[in-house]
Amino acid sequence: MSDSWFDRMRSGFRKTSERLGDNLSGLVTKAALDEATLDEIEEALIASDLGPSTAARVRARLASERFERGLTDEAVRAVVAEELEKILAPVAEALEIDAFPRPQVILVVGVNGSGKTTTIAKLAHLFMEQDYSVLLAAGDTFRAAAIEQLQIWADRAGVPIIKGPEGSDSSAIVFDGVKKATAEGIDVLIVDTAGRLHNKKDLMDELAKIRRVLGRLNPAAPHDVVLVLDATTGQNALSQIETFREVAGVTGLVMTKLDGTARGGVMVAAAEKYGLPIHAIGVGEGMDDLRPFDPAEVARAIAGVAA
Numbered sequence: 001m002s003d004s005w006f007d008r009m010r011s012g013f014r015k016t017s018e019r020l021g022d023n024l025s026g027l028v029t030k031a032a033l034d035e036a037t038l039d040e041i042e043e044a045l046i047a048s049d050l051g052p053s054t055a056a057r058v059r060a061r062l063a064s065e066r067f068e069r070g071l072t073d074e075a076v077r078a079v080v081a082e083e084l085e086k087i088l089a090p091v092a093e094a095l096e097i098d099a100f101p102r103p104q105v106i107l108v109v110g111v112n113g114s115g116k117t118t119t120i121a122k123l124a125h126l127f128m129e130q131d132y133s134v135l136l137a138a139g140d141t142f143r144a145a146a147i148e149q150l151q152i153w154a155d156r157a158g159v160p161i162i163k164g165p166e167g168s169d170s171s172a173i174v175f176d177g178v179k180k181a182t183a184e185g186i187d188v189l190i191v192d193t194a195g196r197l198h199n200k201k202d203l204m205d206e207l208a209k210i211r212r213v214l215g216r217l218n219p220a221a222p223h224d225v226v227l228v229l230d231a232t233t234g235q236n237a238l239s240q241i242e243t244f245r246e247v248a249g250v251t252g253l254v255m256t257k258l259d260g261t262a263r264g265g266v267m268v269a270a271a272e273k274y275g276l277p278i279h280a281i282g283v284g285e286g287m288d289d290l291r292p293f294d295p296a297e298v299a300r301a302i303a304g305v306a307a
C-alpha cells in the first residue's frame with residue numbers, strides 16, 4: 001500500500017471522522033461516563049451512520065471500560081476504533097481469482113450512478129496488476145451511454161471489451177464474453193449489468209436470464225455477484241443491499257465515493273447488518289483509487305485515531 005494511497009484513504013475518511021468528532025465533542029468532558037453521557041455517545045454514533053447495533057456495542061464496551069488513564073476524547077476514540085475493527089475485520093475480503101476452469105465470472109450490479117462503470121475498470125486494473133488477464137462484457141445494453149462509458153474506461157485500463165448495440169440482448173453479450181474468455185484462456189470476465197430496468201421484476205428477469213446463459217456454459221458461473229454501493233447515499237445504501245440481495249444474490253460489496261463524504265460510517269453499518277464481504281473501497285476517481293481495505297486502518301480513520 002503506497003503512502004499516497006494511504007493518504008487518500010485517510011483524507012477520504014476525514015469528513016466521516018470529523019462528523020463523529022463533532023458529535024462526540026463536548027460529551028466527554030466529565031470525570032466519569034454516566035448513563036446520560038453514554039446515551040449521548042450512542043446517539044452520536046448512530047448520527048454518524050454507524051448503525052444502531054454498532055452504537056450499542058460501543059456503548060456497552062465504553063460502559064465496561066475503566067479508563068485508567070482518564071476519560072479523554074482520545075481514549076473514547078481508541079475504544080471506538082477497536083470496536084469498529086472487530087466489525088470490519090471479518091468482512092475485509094479481497095476478490096480472489098481461483099476459479100477452475102477459467103474464466104472467473106464476476107457479475108457487477110448496482111444502481112446507475114453508484115460508480116459501477118468506473119469500479120469495473122478499476123477492478124480490471126487491480127487484477128491486471130496481479131498479472132491476471134481480464135475481459136469486460138458490456139451487459140448494460142439498456143442505455144447507449146453505459147456502453148460508451150464502459151468502452152472509454154476499458155481503453156483507459158487497456159482491457160478488451162465485448163459489446164453490442166444499445167437494446168441488444170445482454171445475455172447474448174455475456175454468452176460471447178464467456179466463449180471468448182474460455183477460448184483465449186482469459187482469467188477474469190467482468191460483466192456490467194443494467195442498474196435499473198422498468199421495475200424490480202424486469203431487473204430480476206434480466207439477471208436471471210444472464211445467470212441461465214452463464215450456467216449453461218459453466219455451471220459455477222457467476223462465481224461472484226458484486227454490488228457497487230455509493231457511500232454518499234448513507235442509509236439508502238443499506239436498502240440497496242436488501243433489494244439486490246433479493247434480485248441478484250449478491251456475494252460481496254464494493255463501497256465507492258468514500259472520499260469527501262461524511263457518511264463513510266455506513267460501511268460499518270453494512271458490515272454489522274449483513275456480514276457480506278467488502279471486497280474493496282473506492283476513494284477517488286482515478287484508476288488507482290480502488291483497493292482492498294485494511295480493517296484496522298479504516299477503523300482508525302473513521303474513529304479519527306492517529307495512524
Ligand SMILES: Nc1nc2c(ncn2[C@@H]2O[C@H](COP(=O)(O)OP(=O)(O)OP(=O)(O)O)[C@@H](O)[C@H]2O)c(=O)[nH]1
Nearest residue numbers: 112113114115116117118256257258282283284285
Ligand atoms: N469521488 C469519487 N467519485 C467516484 C468514485 N467512484 C466513482 N466515482 C464517480 O462517480 C460518477 C459515476 O460513476 P460511474 O462509474 O459512471 O457510475 P455508474 O454506476 O456506472 O453510473 P451510470 O454510468 O450512470 O450507470 C463518475 O463521475 C465517477 O468518476 C469514488 O470512489 N470517488
